[in-house]
Amino acid sequence: MSRVSRTPTPHRGRRRWCDTPEDRSEPVTSTQDDQPTGVPAPAPVGPLRDLMYGHIHASALRAVVEHKIADLLADGPRTAEELADRSGTRADPLRRVLRLLAARGLFHEEDGAFTLTDSGTALRTDVPGSQHAPVLMFTDEMFRLAAAGIPGAVRSGEPGFDAAYGCSFFDHLAAAPDKSRLFDAAMTSRPGTVNAHITDGYPFPDSGKVVDVGGGRGGLLRDLLTRFPGLTGVLYDRPGTVAEHLLDAPELEGRWSTEGGDFFTAVPAGGDLYLLKNVLHDWADEDCLRILGAVRAAMTPGARLLVIDAVLPDDGTPHPALDLDIVMLMVLRGRERTAADFRMLLDSSGFRLNRIAETPSLSSLIEAEAV
Template sequence: MTDPASPIWDTLRSSWRASAMRTMAELRVADHLADGPLTVTELATRCEAHAPSLGRLMRAMASVGLVETVGEDRYALTGTGALLRSDLPSSLRTSVLFNTDPTLAIALAGLTSTVRTGRSHWVETKGVLYDYMAGDPELLALFNEYMTVRAVPMAAGVAEQYDFAEVRTLVDVGGGRGHLTAAILRANPEMRATLFELAQVLPAAQAAFESWGLADRCEFVAGDFFASVPAGADAYLLGSVVHNWDDNDALRVLGTVRVAVPQHGRVLLVEMVLPDDDEPHFGKDLDIRMLSIFGQGRERSRSEYTVLLEKAGLELTRVIPIPFNASVVEARPV
């Protein structure tokens, strides 16, 4: 029989493991093991670490499959552990460092206050996350790399699994540097796009599109999606945008999009869609992080998206799963 206490202890253990994994990333253990196995003593020299303490860390990381024991006090990197190497395009090292950053841990520590008051303890004490990161270049760099790591597999999933055959013009609303749009344009050579973003974001986006050889197929327009978005496109893409806002502000964004989209058009949300039942889902855990840091930002279930879209004059027509526990939510004008 399953021990009823196991879920509690497993949850507690996950925080200890996350701290150990962060230390492994900070010490660049995966980088040092990239060329082959090392003894703890050899590894400690390269990491500038205390060998006995490092040995205990390696024992713990071996138990979760990031390294494996290949001799007495000798460890080799596993395929999973290799994802913490800093020199690989698929590296998750910055994702680990950002999501375990001690500064952001303050937000989770204040979760009780957030739940009691309905106001993010982080926002109340530190301000809006994006404003805070503007004053912390190192944290901002980690965040940007983390978002890129998330965006690439999601972008590939959208481009590969959604049928854009009838879409000739696309507006990417709040698209950041445009990873989603770039992937879609590569997969659909007849399509043209508009990247709609804040003015301060567009220079980096334009530079990225030029480096990708896609600048001639994309127009860059500055603006505020709470006010208006470019009108008349076949499709409007909002990638990880709606989840940043409470229902009232999400409706404001969707309202400006509804005004712009023609009757034959469609609106595509790229978001995590939570199960309506008790089934575990990555997005349910992420939603706690959203609650603690943003307060009003949230992940939503299919039924919640259905209601939200209906209020905006849109009908949810399909939900298509893509990588990273996300989905394409397709909606059409009513």
């Protein structure tokens, strides 16, 4: 930003800071000075402005989440002064941040008081599918620095995270327990309807053993065992992750076990159905082949594998997982894949791709069979 004289001066043929047709409320007329004959009109800047200000919106969002402003609005409208008093913040900057986020549809301001919109309600910590933890994770320094490294990733192909931290994302989590807990909480906080779409969208057997490979704290396995009481299950992930599992419910007693290990080398054997939910997109093709190879080695012919991941259209059609594909670029060596990509990985690992079914959520259900 440049210094601006306090005394307005006449100007012709010049535009001031943010003085564009999209930014001004008054009509804009063209003059010979403003728009010389034969010169194309300036391109619209609205979408570009949203992109270049994106990090500002993300930081404003983090501010209200860190101070749990949404929780303070659970019982109804409050002024910025009331919210500041209860959150230990200052009213004026808080009001300005809330005003920005109101323009983005998370809050509503009326008569000097703020309320939550339906979208903003997801920021509360006490609602099903709370997005409090995911917001804290994706606006954490880890992701901000990784995103800043995208220009370098475009040149080198290496994740921006590795350049910023000198190690891989998962190695960093292993050495930083607080970040690991944040990651696990964010993964667990995904809306419960996502698991419902999975349990509704696939014909799970009435009996048998399910092995959830890379299953985190076991949210999906818990829902499966609850929905299908004839199933048993094994939760398999990093030892520190499975130690904080979500399976210890009375109605599931005796029907589950946990194992910690490395899915690159081996996974529990003897399962009838293996799950890989949001695992393969974290990894490059060569790593996916190692994971799938370990899974296939644990399976008997005819056993089923259910891969739960986004499937990108192969014709360039916009898809919500395109954002996530860039997260993979900046943080890991993974990627979102097309149906042809998944078929190649599965064919190369001793599987036959049977079918792909879309769900109302981001992910599709990719069923394969061990051959």
